[in-house]
Amino acid sequence: MRYVVERLITTIPVLFFLSIMVFSFIHLIPGNPAEILLGQDATPQAIRALDAQMGLDKPIFIQYVTWLLNVLRGNLGTSLVDHESVSQLILQRLPVTVELALGTMIVAILIAFPLGIVAAVKKGRMADFVAMFAATVGISVPPFWLGILFLLLFTVKFHIVSNSLYVPIWQDPLRNLECMLLPCLATGVREAAVLLRMLRSSLVDALGEDFVRTAWAKGLKGAGVTLRHALPNALVPVLTAGGLQIAGLLGGLVITEQVFSLPGFGQLLVQSVFSRDYTTVQGTALVAALIVILVNLLIDMTYSWIDPRIRTDGGMDG
Known part of the structure; x- marks a missing residue:
């Protein structure tokens, strides 16, 4: 608990610094939300009036402080384009991307x-050459092309498989499986290639350790030595790679979501950037960063379950 609390406390300055970066960078992008919403024929008076209505006429520092205070109260703001709560938009889109990311990792x-x-x-x-050749092909083939x-x-x-629109799993599990199967396979092949190379390298090192040779000398069978002794010791770097893959997938599935018409989290972020929807971009970026931090924390906590040697006096050594 002490380790978890310490890690959660360290996320506060990280999120604060990230909020400043996201808020600053999105305002540096050319274009004005009011101009995009009103169109090219909008008059300057109409643009200024809409800017004032959305609070974009105030200094950048005032806008940031206002937004940050709202975030601390649990309010991510209202979309400048859809006029809906950013939190609600994220809750609608995030489950799609999470399901796709988890399905990808299962594959x-x-x-x-x-x-x-x-x-x-x-x-x-x-068998080794065939597996590594397959891994090389899997890494080389772009997921969107696949x-x-x-x-x-x-x-x-x-x-x-029918090319049906996305259906939530709690509404119709079979139709959900049908519409998510191909996207998970398309992205899962590349992630499998990365994990395969990492697992093979780590397991080869573990099989050369003294404790494995001792197990062989005691007469233990091959499968038992590999699965019960060598594999658990080879999982730490694989877990690290897997955790980074999951974190990256949450924001990196935009093209896959576009190819298969999935209304996901990444697609929401990209659409918000193009429409200069400042509040939605800021909210989605903050939530994405929080998810990455929590995934890394979960991976670090899993280390000690896989390998109890990873300890410090106060907890675990990340």
């Missing part, structure tokens, strides 16, 4: 772990 784990273990155990043999290919093959050509 990645199901592919990477069997191939990575086989590649490490069969180091230097044909997504388009999947759509053409499984939807247009063979009609195996």
Whole structure:
């Protein structure tokens, strides 16, 4: 608990610094929300009136302090374009991206772990070369191209999966699975390639340790030595890579969401940037940063469960 509290306290200055950066950078982008909303034929008087209505006529410092005080009260503001609560917009979009990110990681784990273990155990043999070749191909192929290919093959050509609009899992699990299967596969292949390479390298090192040789000398069988002794010790760097992948996926699935018409969190952020929707950009960026911090904290806490040697006097060593 002490470690968790300390880590949560350190997030406060990080989020504060990030809020300043996001607020400053979004105002440096050319363009005015009022001009975009009113169109090219808008008069200067109408633009100034809308600026005053949205509070954009005040100095930047005053705008930032007002927004920050609202955030501290749990209010992320109102969208300048949709005129809806930013918190509500995020709550509508975030579950889609979280589901896509989790589905992607499930696909990645199901592919990477069997191939990575086989590649490490069969180091230097044909199975190792095949697995590493597959990993190289997986890293090289862009997820959006793979997504388009999947759509053409499984939807247009063979009609195996219908290209239906997104349906929440709590409304219709089967239709949700149908519309999320191809996006998860398209993005999961690349993430699987990254995990596979990391797992193979880490497991090869673990299999060369003294405790593994001792287990072999005691007569333990191969699968038991690999899965019960070597694999847990090889998971720490894999967990680090996986945690960074999950954090990156939450904001990096914009193209995949666009290809498969998924109303996700990343798409909301990009649309807000193009429409100069300052409050939505600031709110989504802040929430994304908080999610990344919490994911990293969860990964650090998992380290001691995987490897109890990772300790300090006051908690865990990140």
